[in-house]
Amino acid sequence: MGLNGLLDIEMAVPEPEELMAFWERRGLRRTGDGVLGTEDRPVQLRIVEGTHRHLTDLHLSCEAERDLADIAGRLHLLGVDTVIAGTELTCIDPVFGHRVHVEVGAPIPLTAHAERDRNRAGGTGRVGTRADAVLATEPRAPRRLGHVVLGTPHLEKATAFMFEGLGVRISDQVLGGLATFGRVEADHHNLLIQPCTVSHFNHYALEMDDIDAIGVAGAAVLAERPDADVVGIGRHFLGSNVFWYLQDPSGTTIEFFTDMDQILDDEAWDRDFGRRDWEGADGHAPFAVWGPKEPETFFMPVDLDVIGAAREAAGLD
Numbered sequence: 001m002g003l004n005g006l007l008d009i010e011m012a013v014p015e016p017e018e019l020m021a022f023w024e025r026r027g028l029r030r031t032g033d034g035v036l037g038t039e040d041r042p043v044q045l046r047i048v049e050g051t052h053r054h055l056t057d058l059h060l061s062c063e064a065e066r067d068l069a070d071i072a073g074r075l076h077l078l079g080v081d082t083v084i085a086g087t088e089l090t091c092i093d094p095v096f097g098h099r100v101h102v103e104v105g106a107p108i109p110l111t112a113h114a115e116r117d118r119n120r121a122g123g124t125g126r127v128g129t130r131a132d133a134v135l136a137t138e139p140r141a142p143r144r145l146g147h148v149v150l151g152t153p154h155l156e157k158a159t160a161f162m163f164e165g166l167g168v169r170i171s172d173q174v175l176g177g178l179a180t181f182g183r184v185e186a187d188h189h190n191l192l193i194q195p196c197t198v199s200h201f202n203h204y205a206l207e208m209d210d211i212d213a214i215g216v217a218g219a220a221v222l223a224e225r226p227d228a229d230v231v232g233i234g235r236h237f238l239g240s241n242v243f244w245y246l247q248d249p250s251g252t253t254i255e256f257f258t259d260m261d262q263i264l265d266d267e268a269w270d271r272d273f274g275r276r277d278w279e280g281a282d283g284h285a286p287f288a289v290w291g292p293k294e295p296e297t298f299f300m301p302v303d304l305d306v307i308g309a310a311r312e313a314a315g316l317d
């Protein structure tokens with residue numbers, strides 16, 4: 001019962017064709033007008049023209065039609081209007097202003113690619129041949145849209161809508177409730193709300209086959225846009241995923257990630273509600289177990305003024 005998938009997102013950017021071409025060079029497939037998909041999923045990113053970069057639509061799935069009525073009831077209590085038409089509920093996120101669609105269904109399963117043979121201390125998985133990452137002639141393309149992160153000063157309202165209203169399941173809530181990681185699939189996080197001075201679309205993340213696929217994809221972005229690096233490669237505490245964050249041509253941070261914690265049994269997951277002092281753990285920052293320290297611009301993108309002004313003009317605070 002309840003939400004079971006992050007299906008796709010729509011983004012508005014000033015130069016949609018530039019962003020489409022950027023993702024096609026990374027191996028996403030143009031499957032329609034302004035639509036990009038992966039090998040398995042024909043719709044993952046939809047890109048339209050807008051005055052500034054922002055999220056316009058978040059598309060989730062749920063198991064059964066009765067979930068739609070449950071969600072509508074919970075959102076009503078929060079003062080959010082919903083429309084149910086057939087097997088789809090739509091509403092407007094009361095903080096960010098994007099449309100949210102919840103449709104009865106589920107994400108299309110991914111084809112499992114063969115694991116690369118690897119050697120490790122005390123065990124050999126590859127003898128007499130060079131590594132696949134060395135021999136490969138084609139980069140491995142992103143496999144799916146994995147998560148979306150939103151920053152806002154209106155944390156209480158944003159988290160109430162996302163977790164109490166829509167019913168996104170909380171995986172961890174850290175830094176005194178300032179950041180809430182939630183999931184609709186087995187991934188530790190498909191959605192994350194974090195603090196910022198301006199409500200904005202912080203980043204979107206694409207799952208990769210492995211760390212080599214991340215390295216190749218990230219290096220290819222840097223080869224064409226040397227100033228696109230944001231932070232990486234590293235491994236997060238929350239979600240455990242290996243990451244590399246870079247900027248897409250519209251200025252939105254993107255993440256290539258792999259090896260995220262999977263949660264199938266809610267009861268069995270040791271959820272963190274601030275019990276652990278991640279900030280003090282062996283002197284590490286809460287951001288990563290290892291890897292470069294995140295720049296301030298990770299949480300506070302340089303174009304917040306532009307986004308804030310556009311939101312104000314649209315009547316959003």
Ligand SMILES: [Fe+2]
Pocket residue numbers: 147149203205255
């Ligand atoms: Fe992320």
